[in-house]
Amino acid sequence: DGGITQSPKYLFRKEGQNVTLSCEQNLNHDAMYWYRQDPGQGLRLIYYSQIVNDFQKGDIAEGYSVSREKKESFPLTVTSAQKNPTAFYLCASSVTPSTDTQYFGPGTRLTVL
Amino acid sequence: AQSVTQLDSHVSVSEGTPVLLRCNYSSSYSPSLFWYVQHPNKGLQLLLKYTSAATLVKGINGFEAEFKKSETSFHLTKPSAHMSDAAEYFCVVSGASNTGKLIFGQGTTLQVKP
Numbered sequence: 001d002g003g004i005t006q007s008p009k010y011l012f013r014k015e016g017q018n019v020t021l022s023c024e025q026n027l028n029h030d031a032m033y034w035y036r037q038d039p040g041q042g043l044r045l046i047y048y049s050q051i052v053n054d055f056q057k058g059d060i061a062e063g064y065s066v067s068r069e070k071k072e073s074f075p076l077t078v079t080s081a082q083k084n085p086t087a088f089y090l091c092a093s094s095v096t097p098s099t100d101t102q103y104f105g106p107g108t109r110l111t112v113l
Numbered sequence: 114a115q116s117v118t119q120l121d122s123h124v125s126v127s128e129g130t131p132v133l134l135r136c137n138y139s140s141s142y143s144p145s146l147f148w149y150v151q152h153p154n155k156g157l158q159l160l161l162k163y164t165s166a167a168t169l170v171k172g173i174n175g176f177e178a179e180f181k182k183s184e185t186s187f188h189l190t191k192p193s194a195h196m197s198d199a200a201e202y203f204c205v206v207s208g209a210s211n212t213g214k215l216i217f218g219q220g221t222t223l224q225v226k227p
Binding site for chain 2: 031045050088092099100102105107
C-alpha cells in the first residue's frame, strides 16, 4: 500500500525531554510538511521540505527541528525549548513543491506530562 | 495575502437532511481551494479540490462544492447526511503561488443526529 505513515500514534514525554516523531512516505513525493493541530483550531505549518537536504521554517518553527536526509523520511524533533508541545502532529506530502494537493498521515498525539 | 474563514464552528443536522458548510476566502490571485475531512484522531482526507476547471466540484462520498468568485465563497454541500459524515471539515486555500503551502480554516464540526 502506498501512503504516509507516522509513528508512534501516541507519545508521552516528560518536561525537559526532546522527542522525535517519525514520518515516512512511499509515494515518491518530493515535498513533505509538518503541521501542528490544537483543539478547535486549524492546522499550523511547522516546517516544510521541498527537496532532500533542504527545509524551511513554517509559521511556528520555534522549539522544533527537522532533517531531510532521505526522500521518504522527514522526522520532527520537539525540543525542550517548545513551551507548549502537547498537540496533535500531522505530516503531509505532495508530488512536487509547487503541487498544492497534500496527502496526510494518520498523526501522532504528543502529551507532555 | 491569502486567508480562509469558515463561518460556522459547529453544524448539527439530522440524518437524511442536507448539509451546508460555509467557507469564504480571500486571495490576491486565482487560488486552488480544497475541502478536507478529519475523523477523530485521524489524519486529513481530501474531499475535493477546485482549480478553475469548473465552478461546481464533485468530491467523494456525495459531497460537492461551488466556487463563487463574486461572493468569494466555496461552500460544501451534500444532499443527504449520513451518520458516517460526522467529523471535522476544513476549508483550505493555496498559499503563495508555487510554494505548495496551504492556509487552513479553523474547521467546522459536523454533528449528525439519528
